[in-house]
Amino acid sequence: MPSFQRFNLPDAGEGLTEADIVTWSVAVGDTVEVNQPIVEIETAKSLVELPSPYSGVVTQLLVAEGDTVEVGAPILEVDVDPDGEPAAPSEPVQVADAVAEPAAASPSAVAAPVAPSQATPVPEPAPASAESEGSGAVLVGYGVKAGNATRRERREGSLDPIGGAEAAGQYPVLAKPPVRKLAKELGVDLTTITPSGPGGLVTREDVEQQVKATAAQTLATYPEDDQPWLASGTTTRDGRSTRVPVKSVRKRTAEAMVQSAFTAPHVTEFLTVDVTETMNLVARLKQDRDFADVRVTPLLIVAKALLLAVRRHPEVNAAWDEQAQEIVYKHYVNLGIAASTPRGLVVPNIKDAHRLPLHALALELQDLTAEARNGSTSPRAMSDGTITITNVGALGIDTGTPILNPGEAAILAFGSIRQQPWVHEGEIAVRWVTQLALSFDHRLVDGELGARVLADVGRVMNDPSQGLVWA
Template sequence: MTTMTEGSVREFKMPDVGEGLTEAEILKWYVQPGDKVTDGQVVCEVETAKAAVELPIPYDGVVRELHFSEGTTVDVGTPIIAVDVSGGAPAPAQAPAPAEQPAEQPTEQPTEKEQPKPEGRQPVLVGYGVSTSSTRRRPRKGPQIPVQEASSAIQGELNGHGAGAPVEQRPLAKPPVRKLAKDLGVDLATVTPTGPDGVITREDVHAAAAPPKTPEPVTEAPAAAAPSVAYDTARETRIPIKGVRKATAAAMVGSAFTAPHVTEFVTVDVTRTMKLVEELKQDPEFAGLRVNPLLLIAKALLVAIRRNPDINASWDEAAQEIVVKHYVNLGIAAATPRGLIVPNIKDAHAKTLPQLAESLGDLVATAREGKTSPGAMQGGTVTITNVGVFGVDTGTPILNPGESAILAVGAIKLQPWVHKGKVKPRQVTTLALSFDHRLVDGELGSKVLADVAAILEQPKRLITWA
């Protein structure tokens, strides 16, 4: 028979699944208390500021407790699920105390031999961080002194005031909560904590920042509590700003007010490109692959970058340097139910046309399923946004932070066009290239856009220029 102890319970903490993310929202639990789990099994899906991610558990056991419900935003590093790794059934939250305690059995501290041996370092998943300690303290028996009282007594004696003298305590709060309080102008010393061990939570800060409510007169039949901000729900719908949409908004504002944007336009006859698309669809080498105009536009941009490599760069403000990239991670803007995301094709410059078609198809399918990983959206160098799928002629796209150029592709339409001296119906589109004018001047930007247009007008140049 296996006896379950506190040492057999593992607390799985919310990992940092991106780079420096401080919180994530629990979208869905795939397990419940009492369920058995195995190493690598997905237990929940969370949404960060970059993407929805499934979290696997790093050990075997039985789920003892889910600490948070679906829809809750949790700080990174906070335990979210408790798992009993002893193999036993889930134990009640608190074991009943014995009826009597023998008088001859004094309460003692565990001896050195009774202390549990340090456990070996648990396996760590990539990106989950490393535990700061490989051992766990055994709970001490006997009366416990509250942390704040003990700290007050010690500080009082050190300052010569005596154990009972009051000492000013620094409010307990995590770094993200302190930043939130600073942004809202809330003094943490005035906030009433509701978290465990007197820790101030995000909700406590928001409550302190909210304007005081006017007390309502008490009646015999009090009305239902009204929302903190009254508005007409029949005429308005309010959607919380969080997750991908919140991160996208912050990135776009930062980009628009940091990099001086310049946008140039060109209208192109893409009739021959559209014919090539139809030919490639029949080519056995492209069987089962996604072949569309975006594929050839992406390849044309990659060729233009090869001919004009300085466009593929970034501005390093801290180092006061222009960083020219010798690789192209090609971003493709994708509209998803969670908002706009821009995953990128790694090392797109080194891919053949069939390989680029395969990567583009995988990227789009993953984005539509909402399974794009944070890593797929990091490290982009140049982006394409296809607004033509919405019937729009073109736009003035905003740069992704850290990139120097973004190409917008408009709708391809049958229009009258002068071809070989005669007005004929031709397939025409408008391209718009936005670039960072700090490192890309008008000449370089114009050359890149002109090269893309020339390839799409005469796609045979893909062979001669590539």
């Protein structure tokens, strides 16, 4: 007997509530095996590939690429017994119940089932439950969203009006799914187009002609080059602005920064340091065969200097628990490195960085940076950071006043290293100089402690041999 199992979106991280569908790796009709990657999702922390918990044939993709889906909502249906007796697959779920941003206006978001016979009524689907959704094959944090699924009947080849029931009464626009998708991608309002197809059908040519007409009336703001940050947005009718939904990393970053900025009282202290000896050390390590397999940069020395400073002043490695009204002192250092990526700012951290010798620290730093840039950082690497470095100098910036990563007491900004006139051993000489800035939570760290931590980082940067004394 055929058996149709639905795969619910699992919690791919620590307490995540939703994720964006980025790319489907399977299509309706494909045969899948257990643990075969089926979809790539984007959470608030990283890109994650989800494996199939079932073997069988894909019968429905219940959400479309680009949709935001709540944890526990069904996203895929699989016939786990395709060789059994023929039977109609279960009705598709109403996407509005499963997706945080309703996709009712995008029929392509749900694969249409085989049209039921008009002579045979189709029963309403039962409420979602662990049994009906096949929750026996659980991945991580697997659960089911409460509520009943609703059925939407479709006739084969039907063309739905754009904009829902209300809009359908005002603008009975007819367009095929590929045309609707094109219009959405190009930011074209189909209700503004005069259709040229048979029976009032909007065609692909109509949409493209509308884009050309709008472009001719638009004063260009940016040069016509690649603008990936606009790809997910909707351009206004006059073409002068684009609205991009706040989602995933950008959304979580904004929430975290607002929470941090308006919860923890920030204080920032600054220090200008002669780092000529650090630059000399970096040059020597680049020639050292023991470091031939890693990329040695000044950031590596800054990271080691901060770890040594935390060892000397462990009280800076703490967190404020508002609910319990307690200070949590960490006996380990998970060193966060702020990384700018196409998805936004992420802060993965090196676990137990305080235990690592310099070469091992360099390897971890190299891997962390590579994973952040290609979007493969795991949720675990993004959690439980204790103190952070933000390397603003990589962008040519002298310094800044960084905002704390939530749950941490301090963050160090490492500025650009420049050659400048400097008084060295009583004489003016050209030296390598940088600026360091330490922001800290004044509930946990007072000015003296912050100054001591910053001064110790600067002391190691000025004379790396000092680290041998403290190590």
